[in-house]
Amino acid sequence: MKDQNQLDEKLNSEGMRAISEMVKGLPDDIPSMSWRSQLNERILAEAKPKKAFDLHRWLLRPAIGLGLAAALALVVVFRPIAPDTTGSSVESLMIATHQDDVNYASVTGAGLSVDEMTEFSNPTPVADPLLDLDVF
């Protein structure tokens, strides 16, 4: 505390105050006009992206968020429920059979079973065509 008081006294002495006044009286430096215009350009450049960012933040982001939320809700609400065909119950077996039939039909055409398809793709050759006409 004593040291601090001594320091305060020294700082307020005439010689120290004279130095202080001398430093205070040093001439001011003013930056050039070109410096100032360059600074103005940089400030404007800093300000512009800020406005674009605000627009993005306040308009575009909520819109994107709402869109994503709506799409997610649609997926959850209208999710297709696949029938269980893995079990061994009668219902599962019936569904599995039906699906097999549908698959066959998509390959071979309506009204033909696998066996029919095999039979018609390899017809038994008729030995005598006329003999065959005798049927009628």
Add this chain to the structure above:
Amino acid sequence: MEAGAEEALIERCRRQDVEAFGKFVDAYQARVYGFVKRMVNNADEAADVTQEVFIRAFQSFTRFDGRSSVRTWLFRIANNLCIDRSRRLGRTPKSVGFGSDFEDGEEMEVSDSRWQPESLALDAELIQVVELGIAEMSEKLRMVLLLHDREEMSYEEIAETLSVPVGTVKSRLFLARAHLQSVVKRYMTEGGNA
């Protein structure tokens, strides 16, 4: 600038108002440039650093909370950028600093008959001597001297700006002024003021 007007200006600057920030630059550019120029000792570099000070101020004005004065805040930015630059360049403090010959008290004696502060007029030559005396100080002393004697900041404001105790600010100011005193005395002894 009046307190109310400055408060309104600061509020507009917080909202990134470019026009208001232009007025803010008008109010402080000479002081900040003068401080930075004396800190970096190079006019071109000082111009670059001063621009950076104002760009940083513009960018961070939204975070200025008003706990310290805007001047203290601005000079803290300036001071930090000067320190960053100094570190980047790897410059070490110059010869005048702590542990110099001023600490023995001999050079601080102001009873020398040649030392007549009241008769000292700041002519061009003496201005140059004082500027050189400031330039050869260590950065720590220079900062305190400029902030206190040029910018008229209080000990408490400087302590806050530099994050050092008030006692440290006073002792640095004392060493800085004592150095300048010896520089001016030397100039007078050599007949510069005769």
